Amino acid sequence: xxxxxxxxxxxxxxxxxxxxxxxxxxxxxxxxxxxxxxxxxxxxxxxxxxxxxxxxxxxxxxxxxxxxxxxxxxxxxxxxxxxxxxxxxxxxxxxxxxxxxxxxxxxxxxxxxxxxxxxxxxxxxxxxxxxxxxxxxxxxxxxxxxxxxxxxxxxxxxxxxxxxxxxxxxxxxxxxxxxxxxxxxxxxxxxxxxxxxxxxxxxxxxxxxxxxxxxxxxxxxxxxxxxxxxxxxxxxxxxxxxxxxxxxxxxxxxxxxxxxxxxxxxxxxxxxxxxxxxxxxxxxxxxxxxxxxxxxxxxxxxxxxxxxxxxxxxxxxxxxxx
Numbered sequence: 591x592x593x594x595x596x597x598x599x600x601x602x603x604x605x606x607x608x609x610x611x612x613x614x615x616x617x618x619x620x621x622x623x624x625x626x627x628x629x630x631x632x633x634x635x636x637x638x639x640x641x642x643x644x645x646x647x648x649x650x651x652x653x654x655x656x657x658x659x660x661x662x663x664x665x666x667x668x669x670x671x672x673x674x675x676x677x678x679x680x681x682x683x684x685x686x687x688x689x690x691x692x693x694x695x696x697x698x699x700x701x702x703x704x705x706x707x708x709x710x711x712x713x714x715x716x717x718x719x720x721x722x723x724x725x726x727x728x729x730x731x732x733x734x735x736x737x738x739x740x741x742x743x744x745x746x747x748x749x750x751x752x753x754x755x756x757x758x759x760x761x762x763x764x765x766x767x768x769x770x771x772x773x774x775x776x777x778x779x780x781x782x783x784x785x786x787x788x789x790x791x792x793x794x795x796x797x798x799x800x801x802x803x804x805x806x807x808x809x810x811x812x813x814x815x816x817x818x819x820x821x822x823x824x825x826x827x828x829x830x831x832x833x834x835x836x837x838x839x840x841x842x843x844x845x846x847x848x849x850x851x852x853x854x855x856x857x858x859x860x861x862x863x864x865x866x867x868x869x870x871x872x873x874x875x876x877x878x879x880x881x882x883x884x885x886x887x888x889x890x891x892x893x894x895x896x897x898x899x900x901x902x903x904x905x906x907x908x909x910x911x912x
Contacts, residue, residue, distance in 0.1 A: 614639075614648040615669040617690040618679035627682065628654075630725055634704075637730035638723070639677060642737045648675060670694050675741060680720070681706040691715070700744035702737065832876040832884065835899030840864055842896055843872035849890050854882060871899065 616639060621627025635652060643650045653666050670676060670693045678691045678701060694701050704721045705711065707729075711720060721740055723733040836843040847862035854860045859879040867873040876882055891898050 611647065611649040612674035613669075613672075614643050614650045614675045614677060615673035616650060616652040616677045616679070617666075617670070617687050617694075618652060619682045619684040619687060620652075620654045630681070630706075631679070633725075634679065634723075634730070637727070638733045638737060642734050642741065645738065646741060666690065667693060671697050671699075674700070675744065676701045677737075677741075678703045679705065680711065680715070681709055681725075683709065683712065688712075700741075700747065702740045702744050704733070704737070830878050830881055832882055832887070834874045834876075834887070835867055836872045836874050836891070837870065837897040837899065838872065840866065840872045842894075843874050846891055846894055846896055847874060849894065850876065850887060853886065853890060854878065857882065 616635065618631050618634070619627050620631060631652070631654075635650070640650050651669070653662070656662060656665050656669075658665060670690055676694045676699070678687060678694070680687060680691070680703060691701070691703070702721070703715070703718060704723060706725050707722045709722070719740070721733065721736050723729045836846060843864045847864050851860065851862050854876075857878045857880045859877070860882070861877050863875045863877070865873045865875070876887070888898055
């Protein structure tokens with residue numbers, strides 16, 4: 591029909607940034623055109639990344655949408671170096687994506703990292719801030735506000751920190767003269783302390799929310815952990831930890847948690863915390879300074895008509911997973 595654009599023209603219009611628009615380049619697994627990888631990537635782009643970028647007035651393009659002639663590798667590198675923002679999807683730990691993330695890290699410009707829940711991040715990026723999402727419609731909606739906040743934080747950070755930058759600084763310090771090395775080290779150490787302080791603060795808020803009375807069965811008041819976390823990280827609450835998947839609603843899991851709280855009331859520092867799980871399941875976490883009889887846990891659950899899925903015990907005294 592007259593006035594309508596062909597699919598090729600539509601893609602070109604959507605992925606070509608206006609001169610005044612900031613640009614967002616997305617590095618992500620691509621896969622073949624009909625593959626599940628491409629479907630998941632396009633879904634993430636259309637359901638979460640583009641809506642958030644549009645609200646922030648960013649023009650978005652991914653590597654497989656580049657239509658200009660010439661070397662695709664060179665164009666990707668140029669966009670990694672020049673784009674105002676890069677969003678990296680580490681789902682599947684695609685080698686190309688990992689390489690492209692390293693290039694972006696090397697130029698020390700804003701980057702936001704996302705990955706599907708369950709992605710085992712490599713050790714060298716595991717400590718970097720990553721937004722995990724579930725690959726479904728609800729997961730896309732949950733991701734959008736987190737992504738918008740992360741983009742804002744990345745753009746506000748005038749000195750982005752990443753593994754490549756830290757290694758570069760360390761190498762430069764070793765090459766400096768003693769007086770220069772001292773000044774460089776002090777500056778670098780202060781930057782790292784700022785980062786660590788921020789991470790500790792975020793961890794403290796997460797722990798305080800997890801231990802707040804609103805999430806405890808029966809509204810029992812829970813101890814809070816200060817921003818300093820304490821010298822022993824409140825080990826009385828974390829010596830033994832048991833995680834169970836409970837088939838049913840969170841309300842069913844809360845009833846089980848109350849029953850277990852009564853059964854194990856004599857154990858030192860025993861607590862039970864219920865949280866959302868996968869569809870049709872809830873998560874039940876038991877913590878105690880003394881071992882909990884897991885056979886009794888299952889007997890009580892069975893008596894209440896509840897089925898428990900897989901479980902895991904973590905003994906924080908010796909850091910063994912059993």
